[in-house]
Amino acid sequence: MSREISTCPLRLRHYPGHLEPEYAYTLGIAGERFFREIKENARIMGAKCKKCGKIYVPPKLYCEECFEKLEEWVDVGTKGTVYTFTISFLDEHGEKLEKPEIYALIKFKGTYGGIVHRLGEVKPENVRIGMKVQAVFKPLTERKGTINDIAYFKPIME
Amino acid sequence: MEMFGKRRVAVIGAGMTLFRRNLKETGKELCWEAAKMALDQAGLELKDIEAVVMGTAPDAFDGVHMKGEYLADGAGARKKPYMRVFVGGGTGVFTPIAGWWHVASGMFDTCLVVAEEKMSSCFPHPAYAFHTIFDPIMARPLGVTLIWIFALEMHRYMHVHGIKKEQIARVAVKNKQNALDHPCAQLPQKITVEDVLNSEVLCWPVQRLDISPTSDGAAVAVLAAEHVAKQLTDNPVWIDGVGWCIDSTYWTNRDLYYPKYVECAARMAYKMAGIKNPPKEIDVAEVYDPFDYKELHHMEGLMLCRKGEAPRLTEEGVTQRDGDLPINPSGGLLGVGNPIAAAGMMKVCEIFWQLRGEAGKRQVKKDARTGLAQAWGDLMQYGSVIIMRS
Ligand SMILES: [Zn+2]
Numbered sequence: 004m005s006r007e008i009s010t011c012p013l014r015l016r017h018y019p020g021h022l023e024p025e026y027a028y029t030l031g032i033a034g035e036r037f038f039r040e041i042k043e044n045a046r047i048m049g050a051k052c053k054k055c056g057k058i059y060v061p062p063k064l065y066c067e068e069c070f071e072k073l074e075e076w077v078d079v080g081t082k083g084t085v086y087t088f089t090i091s092f093l094d095e096h097g098e099k100l101e102k103p104e105i106y107a108l109i110k111f112k113g114t115y116g117g118i119v120h121r122l123g124e125v126k127p128e129n130v131r132i133g134m135k136v137q138a139v140f141k142p143l144t145e146r147k148g149t150i151n152d153i154a155y156f157k158p159i160m161e
Numbered sequence: 162m163e164m165f166g167k168r169r170v171a172v173i174g175a176g177m178t179l180f181r182r183n184l185k186e187t188g189k190e191l192c193w194e195a196a197k198m199a200l201d202q203a204g205l206e207l208k209d210i211e212a213v214v215m216g217t218a219p220d221a222f223d224g225v226h227m228k229g230e231y232l233a234d235g236a237g238a239r240k241k242p243y244m245r246v247f248v249g250g251g252t253g254v255f256t257p258i259a260g261w262w263h264v265a266s267g268m269f270d271t272c273l274v275v276a277e278e279k280m281s282s283c284f285p286h287p288a289y290a291f292h293t294i295f296d297p298i299m300a301r302p303l304g305v306t307l308i309w310i311f312a313l314e315m316h317r318y319m320h321v322h323g324i325k326k327e328q329i330a331r332v333a334v335k336n337k338q339n340a341l342d343h344p345c346a347q348l349p350q351k352i353t354v355e356d357v358l359n360s361e362v363l364c365w366p367v368q369r370l371d372i373s374p375t376s377d378g379a380a381v382a383v384l385a386a387e388h389v390a391k392q393l394t395d396n397p398v399w400i401d402g403v404g405w406c407i408d409s410t411y412w413t414n415r416d417l418y419y420p421k422y423v424e425c426a427a428r429m430a431y432k433m434a435g436i437k438n439p440p441k442e443i444d445v446a447e448v449y450d451p452f453d454y455k456e457l458h459h460m461e462g463l464m465l466c467r468k469g470e471a472p473r474l475t476e477e478g479v480t481q482r483d484g485d486l487p488i489n490p491s492g493g494l495l496g497v498g499n500p501i502a503a504a505g506m507m508k509v510c511e512i513f514w515q516l517r518g519e520a521g522k523r524q525v526k527k528d529a530r531t532g533l534a535q536a537w538g539d540l541m542q543y544g545s546v547i548i549m550r551s
Pocket residue numbers: 052053054055056057066067068069070071
């Protein structure tokens with residue numbers, strides 16, 4: 004999934020004409036496994052540092068503090084807490100959105116980091132910092148191994 | 162100074178262009194205009210300059226890759242040792258820090274420090290040039306914008322300390338008012354707290370008047386070693402402390418309510434300048450204010466007040482030009498404008514003019530001997546701090 008770049012010059016091709024530059028970003032070693040779990044098993048994983056004990060969500064290949072390789076993977080569940088949120092009225096081009104979108108930083112209990120994502124099934128005026136939320140995954144057949152395999156997070160009672 | 166074993170470095174001249182949404186001049190021309198002004202004030206010619214340091218933010222704004230190379234002639238760098246530094250929004254204060262070590266190290270006796278930004282080249286709006294600064298896997302697929310990541314931070318800061326938007330809006334009112342006295346200012350305005358609260362909501366809690374504009378502009382300073390500075394001027398302004406720091410690349414891994422990286426950069430600079438009690442020893446400060454809440458956030462990170470205390474000081478008028486701790490007497494980014502690297506450099510120029518008593522109508526009331534300039538950048542995690550003394 005993440006390593007499709009050819010290293011054999013004989014397989015490179017030349018196209019005459021105009022090509023827009025595009026970038027293909029690899030998910031990375033930790034990222035590939037993280038997104039495979041989301042895509043295939045609807046699971047959110049973290050990676051634990053055996054030295055300092057921090058559980059990184061999303062998982063990383065290494066601990067940014069200890070510089071150790073993170074080898075222990077843990078299922079952190081699909082429920083988290085809204086740490087902060089914003090209600091965006093603009094898209095990335097600065098154009099007005101048809102309806103405002105709620106984005107939140109969601110933290111998972113006992114972990115380090117968090118995931119930024121949309122909130123759904125809730126009106127902007129009802130969102131609160133500290134609110135419990137749960138990931139809503141797209142159906143298996145629509146999941147592609149991207150962050151948008153999670154459609155949004157929705158509020159839950161707890 | 163002795164403990165660092167470095168030479169003392171002075172600012173001996175400063176200059177800047179108008180800050181505007183869209184200037185006719187090219188980036189090179191802006192650099193030249195500000196550099197010429199700074200050299201004139203220093204009483205030097207280009208041939209007297211031994212090295213040049215350029216600061217300019219993402220190439221995507223100007224739309225010229227290798228912008229440092231592109232701007233070199235306007236910055237006066239032809240046939241001279243030259244480098245470009247870039248730490249996002251922190252560049253404007255980091256550039257004179259890089260200039261400082263050129264001279265403090267003994268490598269050069271004079272150094273021209275040039276900061277430039279021309280954001281108007283990017284159409285239809287420079288906002289999209291920011292798109293490729295975000296993580297391509299975790300953030301971009303969500304339609305991330307620069308404003309919403311600041312909104313997330315601002316909201317957390319408000320939440321932790323129970324700060325109201327009215328309190329934050331006072332910063333925009335103050336800075337835009339201060340800018341009325343700045344001859345280069347882009348957005349000098351007399352506005353009220355209500356105007357801020359009634360302005361367009363972009364990404365709640367961020368509204369139109371909470372934000373600085375996009376701008377074109379350049380700002381420049383001339384640095385000299387002590388023995389050179391003393392020959393050229395009776396009023397050198399010494400760079401007595403510098404500090405810089407970056408926090409985690411992942412903003413999800415930071416507190417958001419408190420800029421620890423600014424504290425780390427400030428501690429480094431205070432230690433070097435021998436400052437033990439920042440609120441008592443700093444007479445005037447230019448803190449980075451691309452958003453109104455950031456002025457408060459940064460005052461706290463700089464330890465100019467306790468955590469959560471900056472809104473109250475602002476309400477009490479302590480941060481006005483005639484207050485005990487004047488903050489952003491220039492008008493800041495909110496009032497003067499925000500050509501990224503040039504905006505941070507403008508703050509260093511302002512402290513230079515304030516400490517020389519040359520700030521005219523912007524001059525703070527107290528006798529200012531020690532000043533601070535700070536910028537903040539990359540993805541909300543870079544702090545750069547400079548301490549200057551007359
Ligand atoms: Zn660790």
